[in-house]
Amino acid sequence: MSATRVDGHPIEEKGMTHCDGPSWAIVLAGGRGARFGRLKQFESLDGMRLVDHTVSAARRTCDRIVLVLPAGVDWDGERVDALAVGGDHQSESLRAALAEVPDDAQVLLVTDPAHPLAPDRVYTDVIAAVRAGADGAVPVLPMLDVVQRVVDGQVVATIPKDGTVITQTPQAFRASVLRSAHAGRPRPVENSGLLVDLGHRVVTVRGDPANLHVATDDDLAALRRLARPAVANDVDTPLGKIRS
Numbered sequence: 219m220s221a222t223r224v225d226g227h228p229i230e231e232k233g234m235t236h237c238d239g240p241s242w243a244i245v246l247a248g249g250r251g252a253r254f255g256r257l258k259q260f261e262s263l264d265g266m267r268l269v270d271h272t273v274s275a276a277r278r279t280c281d282r283i284v285l286v287l288p289a290g291v292d293w294d295g296e297r298v299d300a301l302a303v304g305g306d307h308q309s310e311s312l313r314a315a316l317a318e319v320p321d322d323a324q325v326l327l328v329t330d331p332a333h334p335l336a337p338d339r340v341y342t343d344v345i346a347a348v349r350a351g352a353d354g355a356v357p358v359l360p361m362l363d364v365v366q367r368v369v370d371g372q373v374v375a376t377i378p379k380d381g382t383v384i385t386q387t388p389q390a391f392r393a394s395v396l397r398s399a400h401a402g403r404p405r406p407v408e409n410s411g412l413l414v415d416l417g418h419r420v421v422t423v424r425g426d427p428a429n430l431h432v433a434t435d436d437d438l439a440a441l442r443r444l445a446r447p448a449v450a451n452d453v454d455t456p457l458g459k460i461r462s
Contacts (some may be wrong), residue, residue: 242281244312244316245298247285248305268332278341280327283300286301300315313400324454325386328389328391330387331432335445336356353420354389357385
C-alpha cells in the first residue's frame, strides 16, 4: 500500500532515497503516571491492557519491537525483542530504546500505549512513507473544530484552521535521522517537530478518528465506550467493537 498525504494524494517519491532495511517499533511505555495518577499503560481496555494493544499492533506491522517500561516493572505480555528502562522524560526513554536497536535497523516506528486503538493501517502507512524516502511520517486529521485561545477563562483569539491538523501516533522515522537528531540529547515536545527544525522532510498520512489519545480518565472512559457495545445510559447509538 502506498502512503498518502492527508489530502489523499500519493507521497511524491521522485528524488528520494528508498529505505528497505528492518523496521523496529519503539513502544514508549516507561511513564510513571504523574499526570494520570497511576500507570495508565496498564489500564484495561476491551479485555487487554493499553500496552498490550500497542505491542500487538507493533508485532503485526513491524519486524522487531523494543519496549520501554518504568524502572522495576517486569514484562509479562506478548513477546518483544528488547526491553529498556524509561527515563524522567519521554526523550530519555526514547534514547534508552535507541540504545537497544541494532545498527542495521532502517525504519523506526515510535508509538505509545496512550494511542491503543491506532489501526494497523496507520502503522503500515507511516512505515511505507519512510521506506518511500521521507525522513519522517506522521498520521494526521484535518482540524475541523473551531480553535480558540483562552486566557483566564475568556476567549482572546480565534485561530485560523487553514493548514492546521491534529497529529497522532504512531510515527515513523528514518533510523539514521532520528539517531542523529537525538545525539545532542534534546527534550523535544514532538520528534517530528524536532526533525523539521533540523531541516528534515516529514510527510503526512491519513490518521484515524478512533485513534484517540488517552490523557485523562475521561479519555479512557470514552475509549472504553468505543471498544464495546453500548449499554443503557452509556451512549445513544450502539457502536459495536472497533477492530484494527
